[in-house]
Structures are given as structure tokens and as C-alpha cells.
Amino acid sequence: MLQDLAAAGTHPLADTAARYVGLLPLLPLAGFLVNGALSLIPAYKAGPADPSAAEHGHDDATHAADAHAVAHADEHGAVGHGAVGDDHHETARHKYAGIASVVGPLVLALSFGLAVMIWLAMAGVGDMHTPYVQTFFDWMVTGDLKISWAFQLDQLSMIMVLVITGVGTLIHIFSIGYMRDDPGYPRFFAYLNLFVAFMLVLVLGANYPVLFVGWEGVGLCSYLLIGFWFSEKANADAGKKAFIVNRIGDFGFLIATFLLFANLGTLDFTGVAATASTLGYNSALVTTICLFFFLGCAGKSAQLPLYVWLPDAMAGPTPVSALIHAATMVTAGVYLIARSGVLFAMSPTACITVAVVGTITALFAATIGLKQWDIKKVLAYSTISQLGYMFMGVGAGAYAAGMFHLITHAFFKALLFLGSGSVIFAMHRAYHHTGSHEDAQDMRNMGGLKKYMPVTFVLMWIATLAIAGVPPFSGFFSKDGILGAVFARAQHGALADATWLGMPGSTVLYVLYGLGLLTAFLTAIYMTRMMLYTFHGPNRTGDAAQAHLAEAPWSMTGPLVVLGVLSAAGGWLNLPAALPLGPIGVLEKWLEPVVGAATTAVAGTAGEEMMSTEYALIVVAVAIALIGIVVAVVRLKPAVVVLKRDAVPTHGFEQVLEEKYYVDEIYDDAIVKPLVSGSRNILWAGIDRGIIDSLFVNGSAVLARGFGWVGSQLQSGETGAYAWAIAIGALAVLGAFTFR
Amino acid sequence: MIAEALFFSAVLFTIGVVGVLTRRNAIIIFMCVELMLNAVNLSFIALSRLHGSANGQVFVLFVMTIAAAEAAVGLAIIISIFRHHKSVDLRNINLLKG
Numbered sequence: 001m002l003q004d005l006a007a008a009g010t011h012p013l014a015d016t017a018a019r020y021v022g023l024l025p026l027l028p029l030a031g032f033l034v035n036g037a038l039s040l041i042p043a044y045k046a047g048p049a050d051p052s053a054a055e056h057g058h059d060d061a062t063h064a065a066d067a068h069a070v071a072h073a074d075e076h077g078a079v080g081h082g083a084v085g086d087d088h089h090e091t092a093r094h095k096y097a098g099i100a101s102v103v104g105p106l107v108l109a110l111s112f113g114l115a116v117m118i119w120l121a122m123a124g125v126g127d128m129h130t131p132y133v134q135t136f137f138d139w140m141v142t143g144d145l146k147i148s149w150a151f152q153l154d155q156l157s158m159i160m161v162l163v164i165t166g167v168g169t170l171i172h173i174f175s176i177g178y179m180r181d182d183p184g185y186p187r188f189f190a191y192l193n194l195f196v197a198f199m200l201v202l203v204l205g206a207n208y209p210v211l212f213v214g215w216e217g218v219g220l221c222s223y224l225l226i227g228f229w230f231s232e233k234a235n236a237d238a239g240k241k242a243f244i245v246n247r248i249g250d251f252g253f254l255i256a257t258f259l260l261f262a263n264l265g266t267l268d269f270t271g272v273a274a275t276a277s278t279l280g281y282n283s284a285l286v287t288t289i290c291l292f293f294f295l296g297c298a299g300k301s302a303q304l305p306l307y308v309w310l311p312d313a314m315a316g317p318t319p320v321s322a323l324i325h326a327a328t329m330v331t332a333g334v335y336l337i338a339r340s341g342v343l344f345a346m347s348p349t350a351c352i353t354v355a356v357v358g359t360i361t362a363l364f365a366a367t368i369g370l371k372q373w374d375i376k377k378v379l380a381y382s383t384i385s386q387l388g389y390m391f392m393g394v395g396a397g398a399y400a401a402g403m404f405h406l407i408t409h410a411f412f413k414a415l416l417f418l419g420s421g422s423v424i425f426a427m428h429r430a431y432h433h434t435g436s437h438e439d440a441q442d443m444r445n446m447g448g449l450k451k452y453m454p455v456t457f458v459l460m461w462i463a464t465l466a467i468a469g470v471p472p473f474s475g476f477f478s479k480d481g482i483l484g485a486v487f488a489r490a491q492h493g494a495l496a497d498a499t500w501l502g503m504p505g506s507t508v509l510y511v512l513y514g515l516g517l518l519t520a521f522l523t524a525i526y527m528t529r530m531m532l533y534t535f536h537g538p539n540r541t542g543d544a545a546q547a548h549l550a551e552a553p554w555s556m557t558g559p560l561v562v563l564g565v566l567s568a569a570g571g572w573l574n575l576p577a578a579l580p581l582g583p584i585g586v587l588e589k590w591l592e593p594v595v596g597a598a599t600t601a602v603a604g605t606a607g608e609e610m611m612s613t614e615y616a617l618i619v620v621a622v623a624i625a626l627i628g629i630v631v632a633v634v635r636l637k638p639a640v641v642v643l644k645r646d647a648v649p650t651h652g653f654e655q656v657l658e659e660k661y662y663v664d665e666i667y668d669d670a671i672v673k674p675l676v677s678g679s680r681n682i683l684w685a686g687i688d689r690g691i692i693d694s695l696f697v698n699g700s701a702v703l704a705r706g707f708g709w710v711g712s713q714l715q716s717g718e719t720g721a722y723a724w725a726i727a728i729g730a731l732a733v734l735g736a737f738t739f740r
Numbered sequence: 741m742i743a744e745a746l747f748f749s750a751v752l753f754t755i756g757v758v759g760v761l762t763r764r765n766a767i768i769i770f771m772c773v774e775l776m777l778n779a780v781n782l783s784f785i786a787l788s789r790l791h792g793s794a795n796g797q798v799f800v801l802f803v804m805t806i807a808a809a810e811a812a813v814g815l816a817i818i819i820s821i822f823r824h825h826k827s828v829d830l831r832n833i834n835l836l837k838g
Binding site: 715716717718719720723724727 | 830834836837
């Protein structure tokens with residue numbers, strides 16, 4: 001395998017479009033440079049499409065930009081509005097918004113076009129069993145460590161590239177309409193372009209350090225975009241929280257990388273795959289490496305216990321939530337585990353841990369999602385829950401199923417987020433027209449929107465049915481793939497035979513399967529609840545604002561339609577053998593060269609379960625999803641919901657759910673406050689001011705002054721004293737030589 | 741012979757040192773310094789003879805030259821101090837105090 005790589009020139013992809021793989025991230029990077037340059041020009045003019053500009057007295061085109069922002073922020077702050085949230089703050093169109101609208105999406109579209117060409121070339125090659133690695137330059141060469149800046153194209157990275165650039169292009173197009181009246185418009189596209197560039201580096205990197213560059217880069221862009229409206233402290237704090245929580249995960253990633261290098265001497269994916277068996281099957285070492293990698297994944301992909309940053313990340317603009325915090329960046333952890341499948345396959349303990357954490361996260365987040373009122377918070381917890389599903393899949397060694405759910409989730413969750421963005425856009429526009437300061441994101445203020453936004457309504461129902469797992473929408477197939485795989489692993493294979501914390505692996509996996517079904521049930525309920533409160537029942541927006549509710553422009557609904565088609569039909573990417581509605585297992589066959597060996601190592605070569613069992617599983621899953629929807633429809637009464645401002649506090653378990661199990665408060669009391677007070681009282685007051693400032697800095701000055709005082713006393717000016725000193729000194733030296 | 745010469749040199753040097761350390765009159769201290777120099781000269785001569793080498797004698801010539809120059813400069817300084825302080829008692833002169 002390595003010998004094949006050395007002769008990369010003879011690789012079947014060498015003379016195809018794949019040789020331009022370096023351009024994939026460079027195109028968005030170029031877009032970042034152009035848009036970033038534009039954003040440095042602080043030129044604003046009042047938006048012509050915004051009639052409120054005159055109303056608020058903002059029609060003065062020469063108004064200083066920052067003064068404008070501050071004035072508006074104060075106005076918002078005075079009524080306690082928009083403390084957290086995706087609310088448009090100032091409305092002023094950037095002078096060069098036109099250039100940014102072209103450059104931002106165009107570089108993405110070009111990148112997507114190139115990705116499609118490379119994909120066609122790869123499909124033309126047929127069975128490609130070695131990855132195409134292109135090395136650009138030596139990055140770090142010191143001693144035994146040799147890391148080159150290299151990109152690796154194989155079936156796994158190809159899929160990720162297609163999803164990132166494809167969904168990314170749609171979200172960029174949506175952003176044109178959504179962000180057009182924001183003064184930071186070019187800055188927004190600059191960050192978004194930079195994010196895509198780093199995300200592509202992440203999935204294309206041919207070794208762990210290059211992957212880590214992308215990993216950190218997307219974290220940076222996530223931070224920048226969560227705090228995009230940084231003039232409000234809550235948004236800036238949410239950005240910092242995301243960054244800091246992710247640092248904990250990155251520590252795990254780095255430790256795992258160091259351990260890999262120390263034990264294998266290589267960090268290339270191909271090199272690790274070739275030498276991994278020397279670590280020893282199910283040894284403590286390989287388990288440690290895998291668990292440290294999983295710590296990194298838990299941070300990036302918002303799993304317990306590091307999920308807390310993702311709900312707060314909704315403070316960023318909605319397209320950011322769709323692109324970064326639903327479709328691409330948060331799935332990086334799933335990608336990393338699929339990429340490191342050869343390691344995880346060697347450690348059943350780590351595999352089951354991943355699956356257990358994923359399942360618990362899925363259930364935990366789904367219960368919180370039941371009681372959230374902010375439409376984006378519901379989707380945020382739903383994202384955490386679905387990521388938990390993906391980890392359940394890859395943990396059970398069903399890498400293709402996990403990746404399949406990653407892809408379909410990218411479709412339907414991007415659609416849900418963009419749809420909610422469309423709703424928020426309409427709500428905000430209506431409130432802006434009437435000068436109201438209600439919360440444009442709270443579902444209690446919505447209701448009955450299907451009359452005003454029919455396109456968004458239909459598309460979001462498609463996505464809801466997809467995520468709930470109703471056939472024939474995409475989510476049904478991918479979720480069924482994961483649950484089926486967990487059930488199959490519980491019956492036979494390496495995981496069923498292993499023990500986890502003293503429990504037989506088989507029992508653990510059966511429990512996980514049950515919890516997965518329960519989560520699917522809850523998913524159907526909370527998603528239906530969201531749809532009912534948003535689109536059904538009477539409208540609660542208010543009589544004045546109601547007149548201004550309308551569908552978003554086509555530049556925004558267009559991408560939604562494309563995503564709607566993908567959400568509906570995405571299941572055909574990987575049909576199960578039990579449902580031969582077309583070619584079976586396309587994605588699984590496509591990914592076979594990358595993850596096939598790892599999958600076989602976990603699942604064993606024994607045949608799949610009986611067809612009848614598989615049908616039973618499908619029937620159970622569908623029944624559970626449908627029951628969930630019916631329960632939600634029967635139990636929830638959109639007609640009796642009261643507005644946010646009239647809401648009465650809830651009690652008991654409902655309150656615990658609404659307050660998200662008080663996890664933020666617990667973390668605050670258990671970690672943040674002790675850390676802050678420890679830093680202030682011990683590190684700052686004790687060590688910094690007490691020891692370093694007083695003892696070292698001032699202490700050395702006092703010491704020097706003391707020596708100076710002694711010296712000046714010796715220098716009496718009396719020649720006699722000097723003569724004595726010289727004589728005694730000379731005697732001492734002579735004595736030392738004499739009596740040596 | 742050599743022992744007597746070195747012993748005499750040491751006695752002269754010690755007398756010089758004790759004079760420098762105990763007296764306060766600048767002129768006397770100056771003379772004691774000359775005494776020390778000549779004590780060293782004596783030991784140079786004695787050792788030169790012992791080793792049968794002319795090096796020591798050459799050194800003595802140098803020392804005498806330097807001593808002459810030093811005497812000229814030193815006496816000039818003492819005179820100038822006397823003009824300023826109307827005294828050559830070193831207890832009264834401590835301008836080099838730190």
C-alpha cells in the first residue's frame with residue numbers, strides 16, 4: 001500500500017481533475033481575502049429597502065458607523081430586547097454589498113463544481129483502493145518527525161467535500177437575502193468563506209496535523225461567527241464559551257496525536273492504517289488513544305459532557321447555525337472517528353464508549369428539546385441529539401451508516417435551520433415595521449404561519465418528517481441504518497463478545513438500541529411540537545405585525561427548495577437490502593475501500609440478520625415515529641399557547657427540562673466559579689501579586705538597594721580605611737596561596 | 741646571604757605597610773610607600789643574584805623610574821591638597837566618600 005503511494009504518479013487519479021485538489025480550499029480562501037478587504041472599508045449607507053431607516057432617524061448617510069451601532073444597541077438594550085438571539089441589529093446596507101454577494105457564493109459554487117469534476121473522475125476510475133495523496137511541501141521536518149502539507153482524496157473525503165461545498169453553496173445563496181441589510185455584510189461572507197476553506201482542509205488533510213489545522217480553523221471561524229454581533233455581550237460570551245469548551249476537546253485530540261506518533265512514528269492516515277496493528281488488539285494503549293480522540297470529537301461535535309456550547313452558539317446569524325452548527329463543522333467528530341476507524345476497530349471498549357456517550361447525548365438533548373420555546377434552541381438540541389445518533393452509529397462500527405446519517409442530517413437540518421431563518425426573517429420584518437420589540441424567535445409569538453409562508457411551511461414539514469424518521473424521507477433510511485446496525489452488533493461480532501465496565505457488550509448494545517428507539521419517539525414529538533406551534537393554530541404575532549408577515553424572497557426560498565428535494569430523496573443514497581426501491585447500499589459500497597476493513601473488524605464476517613428481523617425493526621421504527629407525531633398532535637394545543645410576555649413559570653420536571661437540567665448552572669458552580677475565584681484569590685492575589693510582584697519584582701529592588709546601602713557605607717572616603725582593606729585583602733590572598 | 745637579604749626586605753616592607761596603615765600625615769605615608777617600593781627592589785636584587793639572571797635588575801631600574809615619576813606627581817598632589825586644606829592630615833580629607 002505504501003509502495004503504491006510512493007509512486008503517486010501512477011495513481012489512476014493522477015491525470016484527472018484530482019490534480020487540482022489544492023484549489024478546493026484555495027477558492028474559498030480567495031473569497032475570504034476579497035470579502036475581508038471589503039469589510040475593512042467602513043462605508044455604510046441607509047438601506048433603501050428598509051423603510052424604517054427614516055422612521056428611526058437613521059437616514060443620515062454620513063452617520064458614523066460605530067456611533068450608529070451604539071445608538072441602536074442602546075435603544076434595544078433599554079427595552080431589554082434581544083439579550084441573546086439571532087436578531088438583526090442595525091439595518092444599513094454596506095456600500096460594496098453587491099461585490100460580496102457575488103464573490104461569496106461564487107467561490108463556493110466554483111469549489112463545488114471542481115468537487116463534482118473530481119467526483120466524476122473518481123467514479124470513472126471505479127474501484128479505487130488506495131487514496132490519492134498530493135503533497136505540496138514539507139511542513140515540519142525534525143528528527144523522526146516528518147509532516148508534509150498533503151491532501152488525501154478518497155471516497156470518505158470526497159463525500160465530505162461534496163456535502164460541504166454543496167450545502168455550503170446553498171447556505172451562501174440564502175445568506176444574500178438574509179444578511180443583506182446588515183452593515184457587516186462583507187465581514188459575514190469573509191468569515192463564511194474562511195470557514196469553508198478550513199473545513200475543506202479538515203476533510204482533505206492527509207495526516208492528523210493537517211486535519212488539526214482545519215479543526216482549529218473551523219473553531220476560530222465558529223467563534224468569529226457566533227460573536228458576529230459582538231456589540232451585545234451575550235453574543236460575545238457565547239463565542240468565547242464555544243471556543244473555551246472546544247479547547248478541552250482539542251487537548252484530547254493533541255494527546256491522542258502525540259501518543260500515535262510516540263508509538264507508531266507516523267501521523268499520515270495511510271501510515272497509521274498500515275502500522276496500527278502493532279498497537280495490539282484491545283490494548284490499553286489503543287483504547288487510550290481512541291478515547292482521547294473521542295474527547296476531541298465530544299468537544300467539536302457537542303457530545304456529553306461538552307455539548308453546552310452548541311445551544312449558546314445559536315446567538316450567531318441563522319445561516320451560520322445551518323452551515324457550521326448543524327451541517328458541517330459539528331460533524332467533524334463523526335468524520336474523525338470514521339477516518340480513524342482502523343484504530344477504533346481495534347478497541348471494542350472505545351467503540352462501545354462512543355456508542356454509549358452518543359446514545360445518552362441523543363436522549364438527553366431530545367428531552368431538553370421537548371420544552372424549549374426558542375425555535376433555534378429546539379433545533380440546536382435536535383442537532384445535538386442527531387449527532388448522538390451518528391456517534392451511536394460510528395461507535396457500533398457502522399461507519400457507512402454514521403456517514404449516511406451525517407449526509408442526510410446535513411440536508412434536513414440545514415433545511416430546518418434555513419427555514420427557521422426564513423421564519424425569523426419574516427417575524428423580525430413584521431416586528432420591525434410595527435416598531436415592536438417582541439422576541440422574533442420565540443414560538444409562543446408565532447403560530448399559524450402556514451397561511452403567510454406556504455413554501456417554507458411545506459419544506460419544513462418535509463424536513464420534520466425526515467428527521468422524525470418517516471418513510472420515504474431521507475432521515476428514515478439513515479436512522480434505520482444506525483439502529484439496525486446497533487441491533488446487529490448486539491447479536492454477534494466483536495462488540496457483542498466484548499465486556500464494557502463489566503457488562504456484556506451484547507446487553508449494552510440492546511439497551512442502546514432501546515434508548516435509540518426512545519430518542520426517535522421523542523424526536524418525533526419535539527419536532528412536531530415545533531411545527532405545530534410555529535405554523536399551525538391561530539396567529540399570535542399581533543394584529544399590527546400580522547399584516548407584514550410574508551414569505552422571504554426567492555433567493556432565500558430557492559436554496560430551501562433544493563434542500564427539500566435532497567431531504568426527501570436523500571435516502572436513495574443508501575437503500576437497505578430489505579427495501580429494494582433502487583440500487584442498494586450505494587454509499588456503503590462507495591465507502592467500502594476506506595471503512596470496509598474497520599467495519600468488518602467490528603462486525604465480523606457473519607451474515608447480516610434475518611430479513612424478517614430487519615422488517616420487524618423497520619416496522620417498529622416507523623411505528624414509533626408515527627406514534628410520536630400522533631401523540632404530539634393529540635396532546636399539544638397550539639390554540640391555548642400564551643405569548644412569551646404572558647407566560648407563567650413552569651413547575652416540577654417540566655421546569656427542569658425548560659432549564660436544560662440546570663447543566664449550565666452546575667458547570668458554572670462546579671467549574672467556572674471555583675476557577676474564577678481560584679484564579680482571582682490564589683493565582684492573582686496570592687501568586688501574581690503576592691509572590692511575583694511583591695517578592696520577585698519589588699523584592700529584588702529592595703535587595704539591590706540594601707546591597708547599595710552597605711556598599712556606600714564601606715566607601716567612607718578615609719584613605720586609611722582603604723589601606724587597611726587593601727592590606728587585609730592582600731594578606732588573605734597570600735594566606736590562601738600559602739596555606740592552600 | 742640570600743636569607744638575610746630577603747629577611748631585611750621583608751622587615752623594610754612591613755615597616756612600610758605599618759607606616760601606611762597607622763600614620764595620618766600624607767608626607768609620611770608617601771615616604772612609607774617609597775620604603776615598600778625599595779623593599780621590593782631589594783628582594784629583586786637578591787633574587788636576581790640567586791638565579792644569576794639580569795631580569796630582576798632590569799625590573800629594579802624600571803621601579804626606580806616609576807617611583808621617581810610617582811614621587812613627582814604625588815608630591816605635587818600633596819602640595820595642592822595642602823594649599824586647599826591648609827593641612828596634610830588625611831583624617832580631614834575624605835572627598836571620595838560614597
